[in-house]
Amino acid sequence: MQIRVADQTIEVNDGASCADVLSDGLSKKQFKNTVAVKCGEKIFDLNGPLPAVCEELTPVFADTPEGLDVIRHSAAHIMAEAVKTLFPDAQVTIGPAIENGFYYDFAYKRPFTPEDLEAIEAEMERIVGRDHPFTCRHVSKDEAESLFKDMGEDYKLELIHDLGQNEYSLYSQGNFTDLCRGPHIPRTGMLKAVKLLSVAGAYWRGDEKNPMLQRIYGTAFANPKDLKAYLHRIEEAKKRDHRRLGTQLDLFSFSEEAGPGMVIWHPKGMLIRTILEDFERKEHLKRGYQIVQGPLILKRELWERSGHYENYRENMYFTEIDEQAYGIKPMNCLSHMLIYRSSIRSYRDLPQRYFELGMVHRHEKSGVLHGLSRVRAFTQDDAHIICRPDQLLEEITGVIQFVKDMAGLFGFEFELELSTRPEKSIGSDEDWDRATNALTDALESIGLPYDINAGDGAFYGPKIDIKLRDALDRKWQCATVQCDFTLPERFDLNYVGQDGERHRPVMLHRVILGSVERFMGILIEHTGGAFPTWLAPTQARILTVTDAQNDFAETCCKTLQKIGLRVEADTRNEKLGYKVREAQVEKIPYMLVIGDKEVADNVVNVRLRTGENLGTKTIDEVVDMIRNDCLEPFKRGGMSYSFF
RNA sequence: GCCCACGUAGCUCAGCAGGUAGAGCACAUCCUUGGUAAGGAUGAGGUCACCGGUUCAAGUCCGGUCGUGGGCUCCA
Numbered sequence: 001m002q003i004r005v006a007d008q009t010i011e012v013n014d015g016a017s018c019a020d021v022l023s024d025g026l027s028k029k030q031f032k033n034t035v036a037v038k039c040g041e042k043i044f045d046l047n048g049p050l051p052a053v054c055e056e057l058t059p060v061f062a063d064t065p066e067g068l069d070v071i072r073h074s075a076a077h078i079m080a081e082a083v084k085t086l087f088p089d090a091q092v093t094i095g096p097a098i099e100n101g102f103y104y105d106f107a108y109k110r111p112f113t114p115e116d117l118e119a120i121e122a123e124m125e126r127i128v129g130r131d132h133p134f135t136c137r138h139v140s141k142d143e144a145e146s147l148f149k150d151m152g153e154d155y156k157l158e159l160i161h162d163l164g165q166n167e168y169s170l171y172s173q174g175n176f177t178d179l180c181r182g183p184h185i186p187r188t189g190m191l192k193a194v195k196l197l198s199v200a201g202a203y204w205r206g207d208e209k210n211p212m213l214q215r216i217y218g219t220a221f222a223n224p225k226d227l228k229a230y231l232h233r234i235e236e237a238k239k240r241d242h243r244r245l246g247t248q249l250d251l252f253s254f255s256e257e258a259g260p261g262m263v264i265w266h267p268k269g270m271l272i273r274t275i276l277e278d279f280e281r282k283e284h285l286k287r288g289y290q291i292v293q294g295p296l297i298l299k300r301e302l303w304e305r306s307g308h309y310e311n312y313r314e315n316m317y318f319t320e321i322d323e324q325a326y327g328i329k330p331m332n333c334l335s336h337m338l339i340y341r342s343s344i345r346s347y348r349d350l351p352q353r354y355f356e357l358g359m360v361h362r363h364e365k366s367g368v369l370h371g372l373s374r375v376r377a378f379t380q381d382d383a384h385i386i387c388r389p390d391q392l393l394e395e396i397t398g399v400i401q402f403v404k405d406m407a408g409l410f411g412f413e414f415e416l417e418l419s420t421r422p423e424k425s426i427g428s429d430e431d432w433d434r435a436t437n438a439l440t441d442a443l444e445s446i447g448l449p450y451d452i453n454a455g456d457g458a459f460y461g462p463k464i465d466i467k468l469r470d471a472l473d474r475k476w477q478c479a480t481v482q483c484d485f486t487l488p489e490r491f492d493l494n495y496v497g498q499d500g501e502r503h504r505p506v507m508l509h510r511v512i513l514g515s516v517e518r519f520m521g522i523l524i525e526h527t528g529g530a531f532p533t534w535l536a537p538t539q540a541r542i543l544t545v546t547d548a549q550n551d552f553a554e555t556c557c558k559t560l561q562k563i564g565l566r567v568e569a570d571t572r573n574e575k576l577g578y579k580v581r582e583a584q585v586e587k588i589p590y591m592l593v594i595g596d597k598e599v600a601d602n603v604v605n606v607r608l609r610t611g612e613n614l615g616t617k618t619i620d621e622v623v624d625m626i627r628n629d630c631l632e633p634f635k636r637g638g639m640s641y642s643f644f
Numbered sequence: 645g646c647c648c649a650c651g652u653a654g655c656u657c658a659g660c661a662g663g664u665a666g667a668g669c670a671c672a673u674c675c676u677u678g679g680u681a682a683g684g685a686u687g688a689g690g691u692c693a694c695c696g697g698u699u700c701a702a703g704u705c706c707g708g709u710c711g712u713g714g715g716c717u718c719c720a
Contacts, residue, residue, distance in 0.1 A: 111648055184706095200715030201647025208717045213645055215715070243713095247655070256693075256711050309670065315719090365645050366711095380720070465720095477720055515720045537654090546677040566704060573677075581681035595679055 001017065003381040004056040012050070019046050022059055033222075036070045038062040043070070045136055045351075047186040062190075062222035072097035074134065074185045074221040075194045076104045081176035082123035083216075086116075091180065093155040093204065093213055100230070100473065101219030105202055107155060108214050117196045117216065124194060131189030134175040136182055144365055151177075155204065180580065193227035194220040201344055226632060243371040244525035249518075249529050249586065253370070261369045261376030263517055268537040271517060271566075277357055277536055277639055280512070289355040289383055294335020296359065300325035302334055305490060315362045323463040333509060334417075336384040337491045345495040350505060351387035353431075357516070358382050372521030373476055379516040385508040386493065388436045389434060392506055396442035396464075397482055399510045403466055403479040407510055409633050410523065410532075414451035415475070418443065418463045419457040426459060435483035435506070436462045460486035468522050476522060478514035483507075490524065499603035529586040530609060534630035534641070540590035540622070542569040542604070543579040549594045556592070556604065559619055565626060567592075584609060590626060 001012045005025025012021055026034065036043050038058040039051045043066060050057075051292050058548040060067045083090050083106055095104030112120075123260070139147070141160065145161035146171075148156040156179050160168060171180045173188050185191065196218040204210035221227040238244070246252045251269030257265060265273060283290060297319060303309040308316065308330065317328040330337075336354040345352070359379045368374050385395050407414050418439055439462055443450050450464070457463055461483035467475045484507045487493075494502040513519035523531075534538055540560065542553045550571040557569040567628075568578045576593065583591050592604040604622060606614040634641050 114649085142698080198714060199648060202716045203646080206717070208646070214647080247652080254712090260711070362719085365718065367645060367647095368714085369712090374719075378720070382689075480720075511720070513720095518720060543680080545679050548677075575678050575683065576680055577678085578682055579680085584681050591680075593680065597679090611681090613680070624678095 003050070003054060005448060016050060017100070018044060018050055018057060021050065022555055026059060030059065030061075030399075033061050033063070034547050035062045035067045035190060035444070035450065036183045038066070042588075043183050045183040045186070045219050046131065046322065048136060048183070063226065067074075067222065068220075069097040070183055070185055071191065071222065072102040072220045073189075075191055077134075077171065077173060077176070077178055077180070077184065077539070078103040078124050078127050078191060078194075079120060079196070079216060079218060080104050080106075080178060081127055081174060082120045084176060085123055086119055090214075091153055091155055093158070096476055101197065101217060102306055103202075103217045103297050105213040105215045107203070107204075107211070108561070111201070112199045112214050112216060114199075117199065120216070120640055121194075121196050124191075124196075127174060128188050128191050128194075129185050130174065133187050134173045134184040134186075136169055136171050138167050141166055141168065144170070185201060186397055186566070191220060193224040194218060195227060195231065203430045207216065208249070211323045211342040232510060240525045240528045241371075242373075242470075242521040245644055246372070246530040250523075251524070259376070260366060261374070263372060263375055263377070269520070272531060272535050272539045276513075276520075277381075277516065280357070281355075282641070283402075283639060284355045287353075287398065289353040292336065292339055292354045293358050294329070294332065294338070294356065294358070296361075297328050298324040298334055299396075300327050302588055305328040306334055306487060307490065307549075313515065315364065317361050317363055328361045329358070330360050330362045332356050332360065332380060332382040333384055333487060336386075337487060337493060337507075340386050340493055341491065345505075347495050347497045347503070350495055351391055353384050353385045355383040372517045372524075373458060375515075375517055380511050381513045381516060382509075382511050385510065386488070386505045387508070388495070388503070389506055392435065392438035392483070392508075393441050393445075395508055396438050399481045399508070400442050400448070400464070401511075402512055404448070405639055406479075407435050407466075407468075408636050409639060410526065412468055412522075412526065414478075415467045416443065416448055417453050417467065418450055419453040419463050419465065420455060421462060422457055422459060424459055425457070427461065431485050432462065435485070439483070458482055458484075460484050470525050473499050476514075476518055476521060478522070479510070479512050479605075480514065481508060481510040484509055495534070528587075530589075531625060532630075532633055533589045534633065536587075536589050537566065538568055538586065538588045539566045539626055539630075540592055541583045541588050542567065542582065542594060543576060543590045544569070544571050545576050545593070545595035547573060548596065549599050555617055556594070558592050560623065560635070563623060565623070580607065590622070592622065608621070 003010050003012050003021055007020060008025050010021050010024050015421065022034060022037060023031050033047060036046050038060050039054040039056065041597050043060060060070065061445070062071060073096065076097065080092050080095055084092065087108060089109060091107040092104040093107060095102065144160050145157060148160065159179060168179060169182060170177050171182055171184055196216060197216045200215045200217065201212045201509055202215040204213050219230065221230060223345050248269065250266050252265050254262065255264055289430055300309065300318070312330060318329050319326050319328065339354060340352055343391055357379055359377060361377050364374060364376055387395050401602040420436055443464065463482035465477050466479035468478050469475050488504050488507050493505055495505055497503045544550055544553045553569045557567055560567040580591060587609055589609055593602055593607060596618060598604055601616065603616040603618050606617050606622065608614065631641070
């Protein structure tokens with residue numbers, strides 16, 4: 001038999017393992033870096049037998065994404081062995097590799113402490129030192145059940161029962177055996193860089209009705225250097241955390257007195273928001289939206305009619321006045337529908353696009369609150385597009401293009417997900433098909449890649465979600481477009497068609513930034529607080545060398561302010577270095593330094609926050625420079641904006 | 645909501661074998677007029693989150709409440 005390995009054809013003897021074949025085909029160095037082997041799309045154990053039908057073997061190297069998965073999953077097994085050694089009463093459950101590491105969930109009578117983690121890590125080191133081989137064997141269902149029953153592993157038994165297979169694979173290293181699909185690294189000694197990170201509670205099988213298990217998170221890399229680099233990256237990312245920068249740059253705060261999840265915007269943060277929102281309003285008008293606004297509270301009966309009272313009550317705030325119950329809005333759609341219904345609509349009037357920067361209140365569970373990303377009072381850049389069914393595609397395409405333009409403006413990477421009909425849903429198959437097709441067609445016509453989340457749509461219609469990542473790689477949903485057949489029905493929205501009959505329109509719910517608060521959080525982390533010049537609260541600061549230049553500085557400052565630039569003068573009796581440092585820490589884009597020389601020549605010396613010094617410029621040149629800097633991002637996004 | 649950790653001056657943090665609080669930055673006053681990331685001196689600032697308990701004595705130990713952080717569940 002012959003097998004191809006790395007452009008070579010290897011003659012294979014009967015009974016040879018994958019490792020035998022690969023060691024012949026690869027250099028020593030390459031082979032040492034191999035943790036598993038790939039045949040077609042499937043990955044196999046390196047020290048396992050050759051796959052049944054296989055013409056070519058590809059090595060899976062330690063530092064590739066697939067190799068890291070194998071290493072991390074193996075690390076989880078080694079951690080499980082360490083835990084069972086130190087805490088024999090603990091029961092093992094499941095322990096997969098995840099995006100940047102791995103975890104393993106244990107059932108134990110008490111939570112693990114940081115000291116436990118240290119002990120577990122030390123025990124893992126011993127296991128790695130013993131360099132046991134990972135071995136795999138296949139057993140029948142009965143065998144597997146009796147085995148794990150003897151070991152007292154109730155959770156494994158439940159898994160075996162629920163999986164309902166006839167055969168199961170078991171992996172062992174040392175005297176630890178786990179139910180597992182594999183594959184694993186050949187020997188424990190190949191785990192060269194591992195670190196346990198944290199303990200957390202997690203529900204068995206992710207269901208809050210189930211008991212809570214003790215989860216240990218860790219990470220592993222191909223070598224200590226990569227691990228160190230990763231840990232360093234995490235530390236660096238923490239410095240860009242918007243919660244930290246929010247305090248440092250004096251943008252916003254939270255107050256125990258005000259209540260959890262309630263953002264208090266300080267002047268600088270609010271200034272950025274205002275500029276952003278102002279831009280959004282203009283951009284919406286350009287795209288045929290109409291700006292509207294509804295009240296923060298609406299009668300309870302209205303929420304009953306919409307179905308929110310029934311389905312969303314736990315998340316709503318209520319109030320009562322004059323014996324009338326009111327609900328504080330968690331969504332903006334209701335007033336928009338009232339606007340639509342305020343007159344008779346012709347098919348010629350559609351689509352109606354209502355835009356509102358609407359503040360909503362949602363009583364989120366206390367444990368989910370997170371800086372600006374998850375709050376209880378926030379502002380959505382919300383719009384409802386009420387259109388004819390035949391207009392769906394064009395409207396959805398318009399929304400996705402809008403999102404694409406905005407993402408381009410800020411230089412964001414984003415991920416698109418299409419969520420289709422869930423099991424529990426309302427509406428006809430025809431409606432669902434048409435809406436889903438419209439969403440799909442829109443995605444295709446824009447030409448962006450997307451994932452499909454089958455069955456993850458809202459009960460009232462399918463949707464497209466757009467997710468952005470924060471500094472710590474957590475994904476947050478921002479933009480979303482949702483088709484809705486229910487609300488037009490419940491509120492009896494209609495339009496008079498060409499035929500003179502009444503027809504039911506479709507409604508699109510959509511946001512571009514999502515929550516302005518959340519978006520601000522992501523923007524802060526994306527820029528590290530160095531906002532693009534058009535958004536920077538202070539665009540330029542004039543720094544005098546001594547107070548002899550203060551008059552000239554004030555004059556320059558007024559000139560720039562009059563044009564509409566956000567400029568201030570630092571005329572304090574401090575050394576220049578001190579003033580530069582302060583402006584630098586505040587990440588002000590332009591520092592305009594004025595000493596005697598500059599006053600004499602009627603110029604300023606320009607320093608950027610990058611540290612670059614542009615030399616001396618006249619005030620007119622400075623204005624041009626800042627103006628161009630402001631407009632630069634808009635060229636990318638294919639949008640325009642006027643500042644002055 | 646659930647599990648764990650944490651909560652000391654505006655900010656970042658130290659303090660601990662239980663004996664009545666400390667630094668840097670920021671702030672104020674004074675000296676200094678100094679060219680691109682911190683000049684110097686002096687001073688003001690805290691019922692150590694809140695409530696209760698143990699103790700002669702609690703920031704330090706115990707319990708509860710509130711808040712924050714890391715996760716789980718849920719979601720923009």
